[in-house]
Amino acid sequence: MFNTTLDYNGVTWSIGLLVIVVLYVLRPYLRVVPLKSLPYAPGPPMRPFIGNIMDIGAGKLWLKLTDYKYEYGDLVYLQGLGKSILVVNSLKAMTDLFEKRANKYSDRPILVFGNDLMGINRNFSFCDYNDEWRAQRKLAHTALNLTAVKGYYGMQEDVAAVFARDLLQAPGNFMALMRLTASKIILAITYGISLDTPEDKYITILEESSRLGVKAAMPGTYLVDFLPILKYAPSWVPFQREAKYASHLMELSITGPFEHVKRDLEAGTAPPSFVQQLLTDPLHDIADFERRVKWAAGSMYGAGAETTYATVMTFILAMALHPGKQRLAQAEVDRIVGMDRLPTIEDRSRLPYVNALIKETMRWHPAVPLGVAHRNSEDDEYEGYFIPKSTLVIPNVWAIAFEPNEKYDPQAFLPERFLDPSQPTVDPSMWAFGFGRRICPGRFLAENSIFIIIATLLAGFNIAPPDTGELKAQFSSYLISYPEPFDCQIVPRSGIKASMIETRAAQSTI
Template sequence: MFQGWGNRILVLNSLQAINDLIEKRAHKYSNRPNLVFAGELIGLNQTVTWLPYGERWRAYRKLLHTALSPVQVKEYHSMQEGIAVSLCKGLLDKPEDFMHLVRMSAGRIIIAITYGIPDTPAQEEYISDGARAAETFARSSIPGKYLCDLLPFLKYAPSWVPFQREAREARELLMGIRRRPFEHVKRNMKSGIALPSLVQNLLSSPPEDVPSSEFEHRVFLVAGSMFGAGFETTLGTVLSFIMAMALNHDKQTKAQAEIDAVIGGDRLPTIQDSPSLPYVNAVIKETMRWQPAVPMGLPRHTFEDDVYGDYYIPKNTTILPNVWAIAYEANDKYDPEAFIPERFLDDTQDIPDPLTWIFGFGRRVCPGRYLAENSVFILAATILSTFDVLPPEDDKIVQEFRQGIGRTPKPYKCRIVPRSGAKARLIESRASNSNA
């Protein structure tokens, strides 16, 4: 437990403690800390992710569920497969642009589901805007980064104080960024040309017990939360996967051999193939373990005093579920520093499956996890099926990561070379799916 300036932070370093507290005592551990800078001054505490636990949060999660439930995400398979194909076609033309292409693919999946906006210049603009907003949020939501988070009375500081100016600019940027795609859908709905999406679906059938302007505002905020929470995490995971493949050629070859044996050379993988590709899934789990996208989880805040073993945990303590410690837990057989997917296929080991901890815990577990699992799988499997990922000419792969709440690789280089027959398979494949 760290204490200072009236703030207490408790870091949970074991899955046992995280499950005992955040899962089993969810009624005490489901709140988020109030971030003064990012939450109050920028407006992050209006998003599902940072909303205090309570009725409003519950209502927002319900709205999200309409787009992200395990049943609903099946509707997106062909759109996600189409985007994976477009990514690989882009890689054929400009392999050196892989970071930008993956970024666009991660964004397109979320924009398609949230706003139903297809592949147009407007879509590209919304993705670039969303990425800028996600970066602003990531920078500003590290607990304690700004003095006003430690000394909340500073939020009343005059407007010329640098952090106030920064907050104002970020707030305006953010509102504009969310407003544009939302208004785009409303315009398309008026003209009768809106494609199915979270926003279109919810605005078409407003509930009777909530005033329509209030409901529209809720939909606006919920839609904004999708990009904020789902973009950087998916992007970081896929970029870490590509880096892992460039660094571990033997694992890549093994995964490609599995795809070739199960799927053959005539077609590309689909999301339905996932259960038949255990090694590919182990590679993805190992990527998530090796570079967890949210290494310290998202913070929680205690509602009440609590006692756990010999520890007294006072009310209003910030709790950090340190999933990095779970990922890198010592193991006699498998070095946690090394990239070894086999650890997840070894029945003699009891290594926790990253899918049970990478997406968080308890009542605030990531609602986008079913969508994210499918996105990461299809982007990774399609790349494996069509390209060899190799180190750059000088053999130096920069392994540096941008640190915020999320962890995303900084720009790095690698060579992405088409495998034999890849071009033909990509051209023959589902040329383009409706939303892709």
């Protein structure tokens, strides 16, 4: 029998929602622009009610926004549905706003799905510039400052050697093995946890949580970020179910490893780690200490493992596509390091072509093509344009990476561009790890991890396209962009190299 009560409630809810949405959408058209009625930065044509904001939801968004740079300039403004977005397409503007005006531009976007429904703003990478951020950042700094990371050299070299040994045994499984390798480094440093397989329970949960997190952190992924009223939609709506699942998974991924360390501490078996050190010797000037340690530790995994994985996968893809550059780097490793050992992190300063190759890998496809968006805490003016308070400000680092060059084609894979003083190319380290107060505290650790894994691969293996089928460079579209699954050949350069890898891996303590 027809249920009139449920039908009436559903119609009432729908009409109420429609009225609220219409009023919300009309907000920007009723606003009086302060600061002497300065104009907004230019942008695509506006449409009735929705403005031009829906352009932000396109796949491979960095390509569209970079096209906008050449049509509208270094600043591109998008608005509608009650939201404002400013795309910043030059390193100068990013430096001016995020570093010179860090007091105004250090907040994070208000992402309803990610923050209100999933809870990623408990992670200090995504929370506003506030006391919570300061406390967690201080904790992370104890494990990730330039002096502290030197203590991890041996562990990182061990992990790289074990990765190389595992590739000898299962080269076709390189993507899963690299996932395991990136996870090993972060989990060993953060929790003292040693992992043996990609199917370990901690990796499984952390990877799925990270996947949902980077999806939620990408502006435009969910309509609810543009229409916050939708967060009150019924629980059966698909995005509500996804948010509930993601929130539960995030809590598991943060709590599980943390409780693991606490149990080991009680048993007196906890190995040295970030969490072990802090729980043993607490910082008494930080309130709510244990909770903040837990979330600071969880933040380190998402920021470190995901970007390291993305960069090394991009390197493997690039080497399969550009064997000539691989041979040049291998020749340098053989000449400088020698033929009787694997590289170490201490070798990094003596390998200029390898370093240029890594920089070109980071430039050729940035792991975070649109950076991590900022939000301004007050109205501002820049270059004669008005920037309203709470504007989502996107650093389009792709536009910097692919800046046209009179000498070097930005589309080409050319490490040599970083070795040519006559035509300087911006070092990716200037933009790959964030800006101002939001610069990634784990950048030194990440740079060392990426170097030692890539240098080890160059020393021990040849990477080539598959025997059958065409190899194409295709990448995902979320906040952290990875190569889509691909096939390639990874074979030891010689029997002597294979034996050297086996010997070094056997010395590992991981």
